[in-house]
Amino acid sequence: MPELPEVETIKKGLEKLVIGYRIVDILADSPKQILPSLKVVKGEVIGLEIAEIKRRAKLMQVFLKAPREQQKERRRQLNFSEKEKSVWQACLLIHLKMTGRLLVRKPGDPGDEYQRVVIGLEKKYFRSGRQIAGGGLTFPVWKSGEENNLELRFCDLRKFGWIKLVKGREELEKIMAEFGPEPLDDLTFSYFKRYLASTRRPVKLALLNQKKISGIGNIYANDSLFLAKIDPRRPACGLKEKEVKSVYQSIHKVLRAGIKYRGASDQHYLDALGQKGAYQKHFLVYKRDGKKCFSCSGKIRRIKIGGRGTFYCPRCQN
């Protein structure tokens, strides 16, 4: 279940591994997961270079630009206002849903489980510093080396995840405007307080609403409410200011812990190099039903809220 900390961990890995690589091919065993279609995406992104990777909510944003040698040509084609705006030419928006993975491998590496889409990457690299040309001029030597090629593999057991091509800043902004503030970045206490006061839904479901707060999924919602000692079933609007503050702070603590431990590899999650995270070793209540509460030693209970597994300590959380 890649939530904010998991996607953030993958993002940091991808940044180290694939920036500057050029997309040379896309293969899809599961073309339905590529939007609007494999054909269109291939047509638009092959030849572009990965310029920047960002995370927003639970989404990965892979920004692509024309490679250096084509930039002059592209600039000539654009009008002035486009020049001003477009630092990037296309963006691949990736949602991993529950079982998605983004793995960076070498082309010859053994196939990964549930491999659905493979993006072939190539890098022209600086080989030998500068070479002296005949007239005393110097220039860099770029050489494509197959041994340096990589694959970005999108693996997804349940095929709920997707990769979507976004072609402009406006389109991206329109999509991203549907998501609430980032809990570790621009979620202010006053906004949070106002939001909780505005809904009678169980506070746990309020935390999961991506339109209002982005990035929190089932694991971190459960653990946040345990840390805040709040019963997940309580109507959000019924929390006192002190309790709202406690939930607000707990969300920060739990998400930061998730990032610190490189995510929770409870079932499927792996980082960009295929490594497990460790937050599952630090679950406070998630998946701990029947086990002892770390605070009072009582039994952690499992119930359903909004159809989803919910874990809490009946004695500590009320």
Add this chain to the structure above:
DNA sequence: CAATCAACCTGGGTGC
């Protein structure tokens, strides 16, 4: 408006 629920998928687990 809000709440509920099926649908999207696959594999692992359970009960018979």
Add this chain to the structure above:
DNA sequence: TGCACCCAGGTTGATT
């Protein structure tokens, strides 16, 4: 061993 069934959870969209 085989088979029917349920369950996991992020998100959308239809229905009440």
